[in-house]
Amino acid sequence: MSVDKRTVTKIADLARIAVGPDELEPLVGELNNILNWIEQLSEVDTDGVAPMTSVVEVDLPWRADKVTDGGYRDEVLANAPGSEHGFFTVPKVIE
Amino acid sequence: MTKLTELTLAEARDGMVKGDFTSRELTEQYLSNMEQGRELNSYIVETADIALNMADKADQMIRGGNATGMTGIPIAVKDLYCTKDVHSASASHILNGFKPKYESTVTANLWQDGAVMLGKTNMDEFAMGSSNETSYYGPVKNPWRATKENGTLETKDYVPGGSSGGSVAAVAGDLAVAATGTDTGGSIRQPAAFTGLVGMKPTYGRCSRWGMIAFASSLDQAGPITKTVRDAAIMMESMASYDVKDSTSVERTVPNYEHALTGDIRGMKIGIPKEYRMDGMPSAIEKLWQQGIAWMKAAGAEIIDISLPHTKYALPTYYIVAPAEASSNLARYDGVKYGLRVEGDSLDGMYKNTRAEGFGHEVKRRILIGTYVLSAGYYDAYYLKAQKIRTLIAQDFAKAYEKVDVILTPTAPSAAFAMGEKSDDPIAMYLNDIFTVPASLAGLPAISVPAGLSQDAMPLGLHLIGRAFDEETILRAAQVLEHAAGFTAKPKVWWGDK
Numbered sequence: 001m002s003v004d005k006r007t008v009t010k011i012a013d014l015a016r017i018a019v020g021p022d023e024l025e026p027l028v029g030e031l032n033n034i035l036n037w038i039e040q041l042s043e044v045d046t047d048g049v050a051p052m053t054s055v056v057e058v059d060l061p062w063r064a065d066k067v068t069d070g071g072y073r074d075e076v077l078a079n080a081p082g083s084e085h086g087f088f089t090v091p092k093v094i095e
Numbered sequence: 096m097t098k099l100t101e102l103t104l105a106e107a108r109d110g111m112v113k114g115d116f117t118s119r120e121l122t123e124q125y126l127s128n129m130e131q132g133r134e135l136n137s138y139i140v141e142t143a144d145i146a147l148n149m150a151d152k153a154d155q156m157i158r159g160g161n162a163t164g165m166t167g168i169p170i171a172v173k174d175l176y177c178t179k180d181v182h183s184a185s186a187s188h189i190l191n192g193f194k195p196k197y198e199s200t201v202t203a204n205l206w207q208d209g210a211v212m213l214g215k216t217n218m219d220e221f222a223m224g225s226s227n228e229t230s231y232y233g234p235v236k237n238p239w240r241a242t243k244e245n246g247t248l249e250t251k252d253y254v255p256g257g258s259s260g261g262s263v264a265a266v267a268g269d270l271a272v273a274a275t276g277t278d279t280g281g282s283i284r285q286p287a288a289f290t291g292l293v294g295m296k297p298t299y300g301r302c303s304r305w306g307m308i309a310f311a312s313s314l315d316q317a318g319p320i321t322k323t324v325r326d327a328a329i330m331m332e333s334m335a336s337y338d339v340k341d342s343t344s345v346e347r348t349v350p351n352y353e354h355a356l357t358g359d360i361r362g363m364k365i366g367i368p369k370e371y372r373m374d375g376m377p378s379a380i381e382k383l384w385q386q387g388i389a390w391m392k393a394a395g396a397e398i399i400d401i402s403l404p405h406t407k408y409a410l411p412t413y414y415i416v417a418p419a420e421a422s423s424n425l426a427r428y429d430g431v432k433y434g435l436r437v438e439g440d441s442l443d444g445m446y447k448n449t450r451a452e453g454f455g456h457e458v459k460r461r462i463l464i465g466t467y468v469l470s471a472g473y474y475d476a477y478y479l480k481a482q483k484i485r486t487l488i489a490q491d492f493a494k495a496y497e498k499v500d501v502i503l504t505p506t507a508p509s510a511a512f513a514m515g516e517k518s519d520d521p522i523a524m525y526l527n528d529i530f531t532v533p534a535s536l537a538g539l540p541a542i543s544v545p546a547g548l549s550q551d552a553m554p555l556g557l558h559l560i561g562r563a564f565d566e567e568t569i570l571r572a573a574q575v576l577e578h579a580a581g582f583t584a585k586p587k588v589w590w591g592d593k
């Protein structure tokens with residue numbers, strides 16, 4: 001499988017990364033190089049093999065569904081590029 | 096007299112407890128070495144005031160008889176760890192100015208034990224790289240330079256490996272006793288091999304990932320970078336813990352790893368995987384591997400040939416799984432919560448401009464690959480397929496461990512290369528991790544030990560892979576290897592005032 005300019009534009013859009021027109025062509029080449037190299041995996045027979053879901057064999061721990069921590073509004077906002085009245089600020093989204 | 100900054104971690108610990116010198120004295124010498132060594136670009140931020148404060152507290156602990164293995168030990172911290180109110184950016188522009196309001200669990204454990212923070216070390220951006228050339232803060236220089244045939248040092252710069260390149264350069268250049276690294280596909284072990292150091296990645300789940308800036312969450316693990324195997328054992332014990340804040344950390348007692356260093360590997364079964372013999376591997380690497388086998392045999396170990404049939408698929412599998420997880424983890428950088436914001440004509444425009452300017456080229460490439468392999472219509476063909484092959488790779492190891500206790504391989508397919516040599520060819524760069532990635536995919540503990548020099552006198556490492564949660568056995572075997580190799584070479588100082 002390989003990607004073209006249209007596909008790269010689409011995935012860049014999905015990934016929310018602006019890609020300039022002069023960057024597109026080289027990216028198509030680079031991504032195809034990597035995808036072609038990855039293609040060798042198709043020769044492995046994986047019929048009946050379960051995909052890995054946990055790296056080491058452990059059960060996920062359970063805990064009571066209780067609030068045990070929190071109340072850090074100012075710390076959470078401390079690194080925000082913009083904040084007002086205890087909220088993050090973003091560009092206007094409603095016309 | 097040996098300079099204080101040439102001591103190993105264990106020697107520094109013992110010297111401070113005996114009262115030969117204080118942590119403040121040791122820390123001051125390191126701060127002065129760091130100033131001399133700025134040309135290496137190993138530190139992004141030096142935290143001299145914090146270091147001296149911590150050193151004074153450590154000296155109090157020692158005087159009060161409360162010293163642990165790490166008390167008073169000046170260490171460098173990879174920029175990927177969140178350290179409270181101190182620069183923590185994973186060497187990315189997108190985390191511009193970020194100073195977390197919390198401390199990662201691993202570093203909190205180290206400070207609790209009295210370790211001293213010298214600064215934050217440079218790395219490949221978001222740990223994506225094998226040469227430390229993708230950092231927003233510029234490449235790190237390897238303290239080692241090759242020796243020419245006439246016996247003089249090369250004048251060009253070599254890469255320290257990556258992604259923990261700043262951490263290894265700091266330790267190899269005597270700018271820290273030891274350093275924290277992180278390893279996703281080899282980011283502790285390969286740079287340790289490139290700089291003549293010991294680098295250990297413990298079992299997935301041994302260390303908490305809380306407060307580590309995420310790259311690929313099913314692979315990322317913290318680990319120590321040190322001058323000796325004993326030092327790695329001491330530091331590992333301090334870093335490891337069960338943590339309710341990381342649901343993948345494992346509730347198991349952390350052993351005293353130093354006690355595992357008995358020097359006795361008689362009867363230990365060492366597996367030699369035939370698939371790690373790669374075409375075009377430099378003869379020096381093959382020779383070193385054979386030498387390692389001979390050393391283990393001489394120490395009383397039993398050598399057993401094994402097969403790990405899916406080895407050749409590990410690297411392409413990794414380059415699906417890791418970018419997929421990265422594309423998801425790095426979605427959080429949106430110009431809203433922290434770091435860089437670049438305005439745009441809309442909210443979406445702001446996201447796109449911020450991420451275009453904030454991420455470097457290799458990071459963007461991996462996000463795009465990750466987005467593609469997870470996108471509708473391709474998920475089964477790429478991501479699901481890769482996770483199935485990952486199961487097969489883990490099964491290969493499980494089968495091997497029915498017959499052997501540890502597996503011995505080279506750490507990397509070459510010695511450190513010159514800066515710029517591979518930066519235009521992503522796949523050539525990825526091949527650096529060919530021997531380290533399989534253990535990462537299977538979550539197994541592994542360690543790199545300096546074992547010899549290449550023809551032009553650059554360090555080479557051997558690599559031991561163990562069973563899950565059996566760090567003790569690989570540490571024991573690693574120390575035997577270390578003693579047999581008798582690696583004492585150090586880089587000749589070409590930086591600073593010399």
